Amino acid sequence: MIPGRQEPTRFEEFMEGIWKQNPVFVMVLGMCPALAVTVSAVNALAMGLATTFVLLGSTLLVSLMRKWVPREVRIATYIVIIATFVTVVDYLIAAISLALYEALGAFIQLIVVNCIILGRAEAHASRNPPGRALINATGMGIGFTIGLFALGSVREILGAGKLFGVALFGPEFQPWVIMVLPPGGFFVLGAWLLLFNWLKTRGAASGKPAEANVHA
């Protein structure tokens, strides 16, 4: 933090994950689910919401317990807490929709190793009171969901000619098969990163360096 700068406001806490430190487009974290399950907008949203749920649950517990958890065993504690919420969300998705559960496959269980969650627990939740930590986690979760949705919607539109299962171009549409295959995920992610960086450099060049070089 820059010396002399005061605590971020609640709004800044919330917006951190959505724009300045977006998990997908800026931090490039959690790429395993981001690339693997984003073949459709629904899958992407479901994955984003599941991750947000785990993020919120673990943030709350970690933040509540932050005073009692000894430094030496904190990582072990965080992982147990995160794994718990991942298991819970795993059951919940299977109960809500089996089709969705099968589409997301092993990547629900793999939320446990998603770097965003452990990263936020260590960097934010363990150092802030529950209210503030939850606001930040909500922003991060929404940011991650937006990122996945940006990938998933492009891949579904080109790869199947649909959005949320609704055909956009009529029955004659030729699907771009590559978009639902793993290389398509990389291409679309690359294109989004290109766009984000271009927007950023353009913003910096046009004399608005206000937020650009402040590192949270």
Place this chain on the structure above:
Amino acid sequence: MTPVAAPVPPATPSAAMIRTLALVATVCGVLIVTAYQGTLTAVTANKRVALERAVFKVIPGAVTMREFVATSAGVVPAEGPTPAGGLRFHAAYDRAGALLGVAAEAAATGYADVVRVLYAWSPERQAITGFGVIAHRETPGIGDKIITDAAFLKNFEALDASLSEDMKTLANAIRAVPRGSKRNPWEIDAIAGATVTCKAVGRGINDSASRMLPLLMPELDKLRGDAGTAAGEGATP
């Protein structure tokens, strides 16, 4: 948010660490058990509905079904894990409780990965009468035509699967042949360009049917006999 180089705090006693971990583990354990109990009924119901939907799709007209295991010792209702060498299958019944057919899973390696299909076998017609894909990873646009291609699906309206004289195996091995060269009722006319996937389907069905049907045939009455009770307990609301 805070400077990274924080001063190292004094070491914590082991008892405190163990206490914390135990507390965390307890809280988490309670959470997991609650979630498991809360979702169990919905998850089981979901799984049954999905399976029934698949079975009823390959056996039109079916309203109830029961699961059986065919072993070399005979056919028994499926309970718990499948015994070694046992083949799981589903018997489907119509509204009156009469046996309509049998659905079983078949699998074989296709172009990209294992293709898993569900096929229906009709004891009256001694033929395979339905076909559905459970899971596949074939090339979209080519291999996945096995789900939609009308000419290909027509193969499974009556695919001969009668047993040989000695009832030990199929009279004729089921196999996929290049498009347009189907001459016999036990051959599957493949989709042009997706020959490898179609051959996998044929191979998988042949493997499964040639092992299962000889075990099943002598015990058909067992499936029929149970039909009355099956209609009551197998039905889903």
Place this chain on the structure above:
Amino acid sequence: MTSRIELRAAPHVSKGASVERIMFNVVVALLPICAFAVVQYGLSALALIVTTTLTCMASERLFNRLAGRPAALSDWSAAITGLLLALTLPPAFPLWMAAVAGFVAIALGKALFGGIGYNVFNPALVGRAFVQAAFPAAITTWVPAYYDGRFTAFIPTTLTAPLMTPPNLSEWVGRHAVDGFTGATPMARWKFENQIAEVGDFLSGMATASVGETSAPLILICGLFLAVRGFLDWRIPVAVLGSAMLLALVFHLADPGRYPPPVFVLLSGGLVLGAVFMATDMATSPVTPLGVWLYGALIGALTVVIRYFGGLTEGVMYAILIGNALAPLLDQLTPPRVFGQARGGLRDHFRRKPETRP
């Protein structure tokens, strides 16, 4: 070996071969192949060639403008990318897909890496690899050569509306098919039906193939033209074709019933086109003498391995792309010996004896 060291006194003034001159000559060498393709496949092939070339040149201009680079210099190279791309596509390929391929070739294969001279992979092959993965059905739809009425009407799939599925060609092919047309390339026929095409089919261009892959002799003559004029490193095609033939011969001798004779491997598919015009791309091939030979041999061997054991019927494209990826490494491993200095690189790796020097 053609490389010479010339020792001269200053001033060093040399006209040399400019990028434009090399590129222009390559275009000239490609034109006969394009012309032959038009003779075989008529209007559709012509439209395909024009589409990819224009898309590539337009994309090049667009990206050069975005990056603030001068545009004039590299226009010929974009034209070559477009021509080569068209030659690797099937004749009935819809034009809108060809335009996608052309854009991807320049955007992903070239502009992202920094433009001409900086690309790691052959741009034309990047474009083809993309559409191969995106439209697997369209890129394996083949039509017979020399069909009637090819100069007056398009193949129905050529003019498919953008983003739409091309119409089914089997009925059209049935009406236009010449005797013996099967709708599968010789490689596919060998792989899935175990039939080996006649050598004569390959030489006359009768074999089912992509637009520019039908006539091996014509491609070789055009390559020879470039090699003689010094615009093409003859060692690369020789190494590619040589190693492919050698490996195919080994397999054929081991099991003649299963593996086809080497001449089949050489003539079917795009091996010759790839070896002569794509593997030799200056920006994406090694520069050291030993590296060049290794690079060519690797591509040839990989082609045979992919064709025989891979899921795909054709392996040249991926073999060259893998070769491109390894080119910088090959350069590093094989530095030529500098006069008066100890050897370095690969040879030194395998010769670990301490050197005693006077």
